Amino acid sequence: MKRSQGEGSHCPLVRRHFTQAGRRTVRGGSGWKSCGHPGGMEAAAEPGNLAGVRHIILVLSGKGGVGKSTISTELALALRHAGKKVGILDVDLCGPSIPRMLRVQGKAVHQCDSGWVPVFVDQEQSISLMSVGFLLEKPDEAVVWRGPKKNALIKQFVSDVAWGQLDYLVVDTPPGTSDEHMAVVDAMRPYSPLGALVVTTPQAVSVGDVRRELTFCKKVGLRVIGVVENMSGFVCPHCAALCPWTPRSRGAWRRAETSSGGSPRALRFLRSPA
Amino acid sequence: MEEVPHDCPGVGSAQAGRGASCQGCPNQGLCASGAGAAPDPAIEEIKEKMKTVKHKILVLSGKGGVGKSTFSAHLAHGLAEDENTQVALLDIDICGPSIPKIMGLEGEQVHQSGSGWSPVFLEDNLGVMSVGFLLSSPDDAVIWRGPKKNGMIKQFLRDVDWGEVDYLIVDTPPGTSDEHLSAVQYLAAAHIDGAVIITTPQEVSLQDVRKEINFCHKVKLPIIGVVENMSGFICPKCQESQIFPPTTGGAEVMCQGLKVPLLGKVPLDPRIGKSCDKGQSFLVEAPDSPATLAYRSIIQRIQEFCSLRQPKGENLVGS
Secondary structure, three states: OOOOOOOOOOOHHHHHHOOOOOOOOOOOOOOOOOOOOOOOOOOOOOOHHHOOEEEEEEEEOOOOOOOHHHHHHHHHHHHHHOOOOEEEEEOOOOOOOHHHHOOOOOOOOEEEOOEEEOEEOOOOOOEEEEEHHHHOOOOOOOOOOOHHHHHHHHHHHHHHEOOOOEEEEEEEOOOOOOHHHHHHHHHHHHHOOOEEEEEEOOOHHHHHHHHHHHHHHHHHOOOEEEEEEOOOOEEOOOOOOEEOOOOOOOOHHHHHHHHOOOOOEEEEOOEOOO | OOOOOOOOOOOOOOOOOOOHHHOOOOOHHHHHHOHHHOOOHHHHHHHHHHHHEEEEEEEEOOOOOOOHHHHHHHHHHHHHOOOOOOEEEEEOOOOOOOHHHHOOOOOOOOEEEOOEEEOEEEEOOEEEEEHHHHOOOOOOOOOOOHHHHHHHHHHHHHHEOOOOEEEEEEEOOOOOOHHHHHHHHHOHHHOOOEEEEEEOOOHHHHHHHHHHHHHHHHOOOOEEEEEEOOOOEOOOOOOOOOOOOOOOOHHHHHHHHHOOOEEEEOOEOHHHHHHHHHOOOHHHHOOOOHHHHHHHHHHHHHHHHHHHOOOOOOOOOOO
């Protein structure tokens, strides 16, 4: 992990909850603003860097591997195609997939007066991206952090990235309902996110986790824009047959709608091999 | 979140908790008492508890949705087919506990006895524990930060009465974070046989799995091998396809490069998902499927690996 060499301060909270005490120099060398006490969150970030963002969309799922990063990427590309300026914030710190999906892996993050400059994906600078993937010294380096350290970096991603003027900021999250999700919801709250897109696949194991994610959204007061059922079918490239590669569990979808307290819009996507 | 005190002397320092800069720090008492420098007593307690467990296997993946829980469940089913083998399956995916559903045990309750929590028994020789059994409703979201999840994992390892067990399989969530660190840390003194790492063929998975392999190296966790899941798709019409093209060579090339064993490749049979949704063993439901044959071969290789491991007390996993 790229970091400046800080002094070896070892608060016991840091020792218990961090694998390594890291420091990052931002805007004049202020170092870590906090050590990651697990007791609670600080007040939300300065208004500056997100003030120019019109809409914030969180892409969530209780389940891993359902296509959150893919949907986040495709959503950003579709919005760009519609003439919008889009930012993508990848807060999956352990498994950052978006740089590879947009073919910008290995790019460096630069600093400006307002903070970190996100990586532009295209020459027109209509899609910008921030991911921990850009901050690793080696692409295979594991980010082995406990919650408090992840929370601190997510807060920095929210407050210290100079997004500029954006129509949409798409926030890609890891699976679950834990530190990263609470951190990003807390940090984004002052900016009134548009809401959450919740992604699932048809099988009951996915829908079960997504029901929990919908409960999470309700508890934290995050509006659910809608649910996306990904990998809804498979088009075989050999015989062009359309078949369900994950069987649909009857009734699971209706239970998900009921538990969300309403009927979120549902979109279904078929899978075709790349 | 609290600020690090300027000039914090450090937990291991003789001045810990006693220096002028410690005034006002929330952990001043902890440091002054020396408790901050002491190892967690739970590690020894878990070591004692794990003396009745012969082999411990972690099922990991940096990537979500590659089939860790599916594989963990079928590894447990496969091992438990021998009635003389006692198998335990521990689900430490606190936020997304899939194991109760996959094992057909949704709605079951955990009971307490004088010797601790009793796992839920699917068969006489197959016990299961998951946070899913502790939720009052399947829609309940477990919205916990890392320390609380760590506490739950500690309880699972210390307070569950597993009894005499031949294999303890630990199913993990994706990533390299609290749950993984806690499992390795708490089992540090109890000797983990190794980790089985699950991936799918595409590079987006492999790049996360390389991180997981690096995690294992960092925490000195032996790697039993890598399983490439969803390795091919059995189209019901033409019996041939590739749903996740291995654009960079798949797990085989990755394993050659990183010098870790490839345990096997499991093709995607749609009946696997169906069995998981119904809570049935795919190995029993579709005994002739190429996926079943692949599972059985991988299970056998895992058993061979475990039987070659040194006895407990040697080659301990460091954290």
